[in-house]
Each structure stands twice: as structure tokens, then as C-alpha cells.
Amino acid sequence: MKKMLASVVSRVLGATQKPPLRVLLTSCNYSKDATIDIKSCDLYRLEGGPASSTLLTRDDGLKYYRAMQIVRRMELKADQLYKQKFIRGFCHLCDGQEACCVGIEAAIKPTDNVITSYRAHGICYTRGLSVKSILAELTGRRGGCAKGKGGSMHMYAKHFFGGNGIVGAQGQIAEAYNMAALWKLPCVFICENNRYAMGTAVERAAASTDYYKRGNFIPGLKVNGMDVLCVREATRFAADHCRAGKGPIVMELQTYRYHGHSMSDPGVSYRTREEIQTMRSKSDPIMLLQEKMISHKLSSVEELKEIDVEVRKEIEEAAQFATTDPEPSLDELGHHLYHSNPPFDVRGANQWIKYKSIS
Amino acid sequence: MNLFQAVTSALDNSLATDPTAVIFGEDVAFGGVFRCTVGLRDKYGKDRVFNTPLCEQGIVGFGIGIAVAGATAIAEIQFADYIFPAFDQIVNEAAKYRYRSGDLFNCGRLTIRAPWGCVGHGALYHSQCPEAFFAHCPGIKVVIPRSPFQAKGLLLSCIQDKNPCIFFEPKILYRAAVEQVPVEPYNIPLSQAEVLQEGSDVTLVAWGTQVHVIREVASMAREKLGVSCEVIDLRTIIPWDVDTVCKSVVKTGRLLISHEAPLTGGFASEISSTVQEECFLNLEAPISRVCGYDTPFPHIFEPFYIPDKWKCYDALRKMINY
Numbered sequence: 001m002k003k004m005l006a007s008v009v010s011r012v013l014g015a016t017q018k019p020p021l022r023v024l025l026t027s028c029n030y031s032k033d034a035t036i037d038i039k040s041c042d043l044y045r046l047e048g049g050p051a052s053s054t055l056l057t058r059d060d061g062l063k064y065y066r067a068m069q070i071v072r073r074m075e076l077k078a079d080q081l082y083k084q085k086f087i088r089g090f091c092h093l094c095d096g097q098e099a100c101c102v103g104i105e106a107a108i109k110p111t112d113n114v115i116t117s118y119r120a121h122g123i124c125y126t127r128g129l130s131v132k133s134i135l136a137e138l139t140g141r142r143g144g145c146a147k148g149k150g151g152s153m154h155m156y157a158k159h160f161f162g163g164n165g166i167v168g169a170q171g172q173i174a175e176a177y178n179m180a181a182l183w184k185l186p187c188v189f190i191c192e193n194n195r196y197a198m199g200t201a202v203e204r205a206a207a208s209t210d211y212y213k214r215g216n217f218i219p220g221l222k223v224n225g226m227d228v229l230c231v232r233e234a235t236r237f238a239a240d241h242c243r244a245g246k247g248p249i250v251m252e253l254q255t256y257r258y259h260g261h262s263m264s265d266p267g268v269s270y271r272t273r274e275e276i277q278t279m280r281s282k283s284d285p286i287m288l289l290q291e292k293m294i295s296h297k298l299s300s301v302e303e304l305k306e307i308d309v310e311v312r313k314e315i316e317e318a319a320q321f322a323t324t325d326p327e328p329s330l331d332e333l334g335h336h337l338y339h340s341n342p343p344f345d346v347r348g349a350n351q352w353i354k355y356k357s358i359s
Numbered sequence: 360m361n362l363f364q365a366v367t368s369a370l371d372n373s374l375a376t377d378p379t380a381v382i383f384g385e386d387v388a389f390g391g392v393f394r395c396t397v398g399l400r401d402k403y404g405k406d407r408v409f410n411t412p413l414c415e416q417g418i419v420g421f422g423i424g425i426a427v428a429g430a431t432a433i434a435e436i437q438f439a440d441y442i443f444p445a446f447d448q449i450v451n452e453a454a455k456y457r458y459r460s461g462d463l464f465n466c467g468r469l470t471i472r473a474p475w476g477c478v479g480h481g482a483l484y485h486s487q488c489p490e491a492f493f494a495h496c497p498g499i500k501v502v503i504p505r506s507p508f509q510a511k512g513l514l515l516s517c518i519q520d521k522n523p524c525i526f527f528e529p530k531i532l533y534r535a536a537v538e539q540v541p542v543e544p545y546n547i548p549l550s551q552a553e554v555l556q557e558g559s560d561v562t563l564v565a566w567g568t569q570v571h572v573i574r575e576v577a578s579m580a581r582e583k584l585g586v587s588c589e590v591i592d593l594r595t596i597i598p599w600d601v602d603t604v605c606k607s608v609v610k611t612g613r614l615l616i617s618h619e620a621p622l623t624g625g626f627a628s629e630i631s632s633t634v635q636e637e638c639f640l641n642l643e644a645p646i647s648r649v650c651g652y653d654t655p656f657p658h659i660f661e662p663f664y665i666p667d668k669w670k671c672y673d674a675l676r677k678m679i680n681y
Contacts, residue, residue, distance in 0.1 A: 145461075146459065146460055146461040146463065147461035148461075149458065149459065149461050150459045150460060150461065154459040154460060156460045156461075156463045156464055161427065161464065162459075162460070164452075165451070171416065172416055172417070172420060175412070175414040175416060175417030175420070176417065176420070178412055178414070178417070179411070179412065179414075179417055179421060182412065335458075335462075336457045336458045336461065336462045337457070337458055337497050337498050338457070338498065338500075338521075338522045338598075339457065339465065339467050339520075339521030339522050
């Protein structure tokens with residue numbers, strides 16, 4: 001009945017509908033939620049895995065869509081600002097991998113602690129930093145989340161410890177796995193496997209590309225990292241595993257990045273444009289969620305387009321702020337070296353330049 | 360108490376007064392290879408004094424993590440020679456934590472302890488003095504005591520200091536140095552050098568074991584040359600007490616710095632460079648550095664390698680006669 005009414009009204013009024021009427025139509029057009037089947041995970045040293053179907057509410061769906069769209073647009077804006085030389089230094093973009101950060105956040109508590117490596121802008125946003133503060137940190141301004149001193153790789157928030165460089169990490173992670181398993185620490189080790197270590201394909205860099213098994217004595221699961229619902233369910237499962245006191249667990253998210261490793265990498269010298277195009281057209285995380293929501297009547301093309309417009313506006317404003325906010329003053333160069341009581345002088349590039357260090 | 364007992368006392372005080380303090384490292388549970396942690400596990404429990412696997416990088420990385428999370432972390436590296444796998448964690452993570460997060464996070468509650476210096480039979484990998492490597496890294500503090508009384512006060516200051524600290528303990532003094540040490544906690548301030556003996560003709564600067572060598576050199580100089588030496592124990596390597604040393608050189612006009620570590624790039628070069636900047640017109644002679652040779656720490660040649668009192672005395676004589 002409701003559907004018939006909707007179709008009659010739309011035929012009568014034509015393509016453009018008056019806003020008040022459209023609001024009425026939207027609220028009775030959509031389902032509140034839907035049960036969606038998701039791809040099951042490969043398991044290692046685990047008897048059971050995450051659920052194979054999940055309940056997605058309309059609200060959650062819109063929330064995830066919005067978040068992923070923000071991350072996507074923010075990364076593309078960062079790309080633009082970098083090319084315009086507002087952002088200098090290193091910049092590692094995660095567009096293509098939005099489902100990972102949004103899916104993980106959907107399954108954990110705000111009080112859980114997260115730490116990650118350098119491709120972190122997405123997770124900075126999902127952990128609570130505003131787009132403004134992220135972009136301003138990239139452009140090195142006062143309004144940045146680390147006051148302009150950390151840059152792309154060093155953004156922090158409550159219960160989020162950055163953004164870190166990863167030189168020499170293979171040994172470090174082996175030691176971390178050992179300590180975590182030995183002391184049964186409630187730690188989820190997540191590998192966002194985007195198939196390339198900088199420019200080296202995983203087949204050429206790793207003796208075993210089954211990263212979810214690399215925890216050796218730690219159980220693991222392999223997850224479709226392009227589907228935000230798969231990521232959510234898997235993270236939920238992994239978090240429950242840890243919270244139940246069963247010790248650490250490894251999660252490999254199979255995902256893909258559209259950009260090169262960093263802004264200095266075109267991204268096409270080690271992979272074909274066709275491969276990137278195929279991923280975009282068949283596995284784009286935002287597109288996958290959109291299709292699911294529309295086919296399960298949780299939203300419509302128009303509604304999602306509206307969200308796109310809002311998101312674009314928000315990113316534009318943030319970029320405006322990021323390019324106009326003043327840089328931190330030179331006096332701050334020496335600050336926060338130590339926790340010190342009396343401010344002391346930090347020697348500069350020659351003996352006549354000194355900076356005050358204050359904490 | 361001797362030096363290792365003074366260290367145990369300091370750790371005991373810390374664990375007693377600070378409920379978040381934990382001690383960890385290789386073999387610390389049974390008391391440690393130098394007996395610095397004897398009795399602490401029985402007294403405070405296995406959750407506060409525990410062993411780690413054999414992974415220096417992991418030890419320091421783990422220490423940084425729990426320091427950030429709010430515990431007072433006291434990590435032990437079994438020998439200073441083994442600290443190099445953790446060098447990246449110390450220099451790139453610990454030292455820069457506060458700076459790179461704009462003071463949002465810090466790992467100031469971390470203290471790393473390590474036995475340091477020549478011991479007569481240590482050879483290449485049980486004798487090193489790596490303070491110069493860390494002196495080049497803003498963001499951490501490096502402290503070296505010369506005696507049990509100094510060790511306890513300085514160690515407690517390091518543990519309580521809100522910056523990551525490295526505390527090197529001269530291993531040859533663990534048993535050899537004995538002094539009256541209070542049982543209650545007390546602090547000796549960091550970044551303050553101590554003038555052990557006032558003098559008017561030459562300033563002698565050293566730290567750790569070498570302080571005792573230069574003290575002997577000072578009395579030799581007084582007897583044989585009638586020269587009055589001012590003896591300074593630097594105590595904190597970074598941030599170091601520039602004022603005390605410069606004030607002394609302004610008075611005496613001559614400076615001799617001595618350390619076991621190799622000459623090139625050793626910390627004496629930093630002191631020398633700063634002093635000549637600040638006190639150029641006061642200097643009567645070039646600044647003298649009596650240090651180890653630029654070779655790995657030798658096994659059989661150790662007696663030839665170390666800057667003993669004769670080498671220091673000789674350098675002092677040359678400076679007087681300049």
C-alpha cells in the first residue's frame with residue numbers, strides 16, 4: 001500500500017518533489033533495519049568465527065556511509081592540498097581502505113585503546129578527531145591536533161596513540177606477538193593488507209602471505225576488508241575473544257588503496273591501471289555499502305547524494321581553515337622536549353640562536 | 360651499603376611509595392645478574408617485579424607503552440652493551456613522544472637502568488659506555504652515579520622525573536664501592552654537577568668510575584706538582600650542568616675531561632666545544648681529553664686502553680707546562 005502510494009505520488013509530481021512531501025515519503029519508504037549476509041572469514045586456530053549475517057539498522061548504515069564518505073573526501077582533499085604544496089613532507093592516503101577504519105570503530109568502545117601506523121588519517125577521524133584538526137595538522141597549523149608539530153604520521157586523540165613510523169617493524173612485531181601471547185594480553189593485532197608494501201607486492205616480500213597465520217601461536221582470521229559489515233562483525237568477534245580473557249588475536253583485513261604508498265609514489269609502476277580500475281568498479285567500499293542499503297530499502301540514491309553534498313561542504317570548510325589558520329610561532333620549536341620546570345635554552349643552528357624550551 | 364644494595368634500596372623505596380611502579384627486564388625476578396633486584400619480587404609480588412623475554416627492543420617498547428598508560432616503568436637492560444637493539448625505541452619513540460604529540464602524551468614515567476663501564480674482564484660486550492650515543496638525542500636524560508650514596512639519590516630522582524631517563528650503573532663499583540647510605544628515600548637533583556674538591560689551577564671533569572681516577576690524579580698533582588685541582592663529577596650527561604663547569608674553568612683556566620668511552624665523538628668533545636665557546640678568553644691551555652682509544656673495547660689490552668691515572672696525570676702536566 002505504502003509503495004503504491006509512493007509510486008503514484010512520484011509519477012504525479014515528477015522527478016523533483018517538494019521538500020516537505022519528500023520528507024514524509026522518505027520516512028515511510030525505508031525499512032528500519034535489514035539482515036544482510038556477509039562473506040565468512042578464513043580461520044586459523046579458531047573453532048568458530050564471526051557471524052555470517054548481520055543486522056544493519058538504517059541509522060547505522062547512514063552513519064557508516066557518511067563516515068566513509070568523509071574519509072574518502074578528506075583524503076582526496078589532502079591529495080589536492082599536497083599538490084598545491086599546502087601540505088609538505090610525507091602524506092600516506094588511505095582512500096580505498098575506508099571500510100577498515102569505519103568498520104573497526106563500529107565494533108569497539110570509545111574507551112578501547114587504538115594505535116596504528118602511518119596510513120592513519122581515516123582512523124584519526126573515526127577515533128574522534130575533527131576533519132578540521134586533521135587537515136590543519138597536515139598543513140602544520142596551530143589548529144592541528146598536535147599543534148602543528150606532528151604532521152601526517154603523528155596525530156593523537158583520547159584513547160588513540162597515533163600515527164607512528166614503522167622502520168624495522170618485522171622484529172618488533174615478532175616480539176610483540178610473543179609478549180602478548182605469553183602474558184595473554186587483550187590485544188587485537190590488525191593487518192590492513194592492501195597487497196603492496198610500498199612498491200613491493202606481498203608475494204615478493206613475504207615468505208608466507210597468509211598474514212592472519214603469522215601470529216604463529218596466536219589465532220587469526222582473514223576478513224574481506226572492503227565490506228564495512230564484514231569488518232564490523234570480525235572486529236566484534238575479535239574484541240569479544242579478547243574481552244573473554246582468551247588472549248591476543250590477529251585479524252587480516254584484505255583491502256586495497258587507490259593512491260600510491262605516499263604522495264611521491266604514482267602507484268602505477270608496480271601495478272596496472274586496470275587493476276586499480278577493477279577494484280574501484282567492483283569492490284569500492286562506499287559503493288558496496290550503498291548498494292546494500294538501497295537493495296535492502298534502508299536508503300535511496302537521493303538521500304545518499306544529499307549526504308555527499310553535506311560531506312563535500314564540510315571538507316571544503318575544513319580545508320579553508322587548514323589553509324588559513326596561522327602556523328605555530330617559531331618560539332614553540334623548543335617546547336615539550338622535556339617535562340621541565342625552569343624553562344631552559346635549546347641551542348639552535350649556530351651559537352647565537354637559542355630557543356626556550358617550555359613544557 | 361654497596362652500589363647494588365643502594366640500587367635495591369632505591370627500587371624498594373619506589374615500589375613502596377608508588378603503587379604503579381613495576382620493575383622488569385631479563386632475570387630480574389630472581390634478583391638479577393648483579394643482585395640489584397634481590398628480594399623485591401617476594402616483597403611486592405610477581406605482578407610488579409617480572410621477567411621479560413630476551414628482547415631489548417621489546418623491553419623498552421613495552422616500557423614505553425606502560426609508561427604512557429600511567430605506570431612508573433623501571434626497565435632493566437642487562438648490560439649497557441645490549442641497549443642498541445632498543446636504540447630506535449629510545450631515540451625515535453621515547454625521546455620524541457612528548458614533542459610529537461604536542462604534549463598530549465608522554466612516556467616520562469619510564470626509567471631504563473643498565474650496568475655500564477669497564478670491569479677488568481668484560482671485553483667487547485660487557486664493558487661499553489654508550490652515553491655519547493644518547494647525548495645526541497634531545498628528549499631523554501642520561502645519568503651516571505659515582506658511588507652508592509649518589510646512586511640511590513640519583514636513581515630515585517630519575518624514577519620520579521617526568522621525562523624518560525637512562526641510568527647507567529658502573530658495574531665495577533657494584534661490590535667495590537661501599538658507603539653509608541640512608542634507608543629512607545632521598546633525592547639528588549638531576550642536571551647538577553658536583554664540585555668534589557675546590558681548586559685554583561686546573562678543572563678535572565669526569566663521571567661514574569672515572570671520578571675516582573681523577574680524584575687520585577688531583578692528589579698526585581698536589582703532591583708532585585703543587586698544583587691545586589678542582590674536581591667535578593658531572594652526574595647528569597644530558598642535560599648537563601654547563602654553568603658549574605664553565606664557572607670552574609673561568610676560575611682555573613685549564614680543563615681536563617676524562618672518560619672510558621672512545622675519544623672521537625665521546626661526550627668530552629661536547630663539553631670541550633661548549634667550554635671553548637663560553638670561556639675562550641679564560642683558557643690558558645687547550646682543553647685536554649683523556650679517553651679510551653678509538654677501537655672496540657679490547658679484551659687483553661684493557662689495561663692499556665683505559666684512561667688510567669698516569670695518562671691523566673701526564674695530560675695534566677702538559678697542560679700546566681703549556
